[in-house]
Amino acid sequence: MIGRIQGELLGKYGNTVLIDVRGIGYEVDAPLSVLCELPGKGGGVTLYTHFVVREDAQQLYGFMSLQDRDFFRLLIKVNGVGPKMAVTIMSGMSVLELADCFMREDVTQLVKLPGVGKKTAERLVIEMKDKLKQLSLSGSIGEQDLLSAEQQPLNDYKARQSEAEAALLALGYKPAEAKKAIAAVASEGLSVEQIIRDALKGMVKG
Structure with missing residues (x-):
């Protein structure tokens, strides 16, 4: 199991980041909230990871905190929610926003996320409401600070x-x-x- 990765950021491609660790490039899929916190190319990166092994692929998923990774692991335990959908869900809302939706049983907001239909949203609410008790949802979990335009300049x-x-x-x-x-x-x-x-x-x- 690969639980943590630390190295130099080589690039971002969609919701995938490429990290150099002592000459080996690791591709890590991550929610867009993670991309918002990463430094520019060449900067140092530390991500907490979840490693998925399938017959046809091996995939790393990365998160800025252990709490966010734990939240991801709870999501993928929900029937019908795989890693790709969990990343999409965590890209559309912060962990705190999602937790609020689950606790308030707000299906309406959840179905606005791509790939989340009404049945999936209802299943998420039912299963995640109980699973959230496993996490300590303090005010810091899932809050993502955006990088300023000065930190991440793009000329064009x-x-x-x-x-x-x-x-x-x-x-x-x-x-x-x-x-x-x-x-x-x-x-x-x-x-x-x-x-x-x-x-x-x-x-x-x-």
Whole structure:
């Protein structure tokens, strides 16, 4: 089991990051909230990981905190929720926001996440409400601080929009939905990560 990975960030591709660990490049899938916290290329990265082994693939999933990883592990225990869907769910809302939805049994907000139908949302509410008792949901769990535009500069505004749109498409949103959401929030002063995060918030609340 690979439980933690530390190294140099080589790049971000959709919701996948490439991390160099002593000459070996590890591809790690992560929620977009994690990408918002990562440094620029060449920066040091430490992620807590969940390792999935299947017959046809071996996949790492990364998180900024042990609490977020534990939340992910609870999600994938829900019937019908695999790792990919769990990453999508955690990309659309923070852990605190999701916990609030589960405790309030707010199916309406959950079905706005890509790939989450009404039956899945209802199952999430029923199963996660009990599972949340296993976590200590303090005010710090799942809160993600966005990097400022100065920390993550991208020279070309159109390139920022394109990168943000590609990330949303990787999560399962339709091209028209992604383009509309980005157009509603993007401005020249925002980083890619901020555009993505604001667009996701707009789609979930809209």
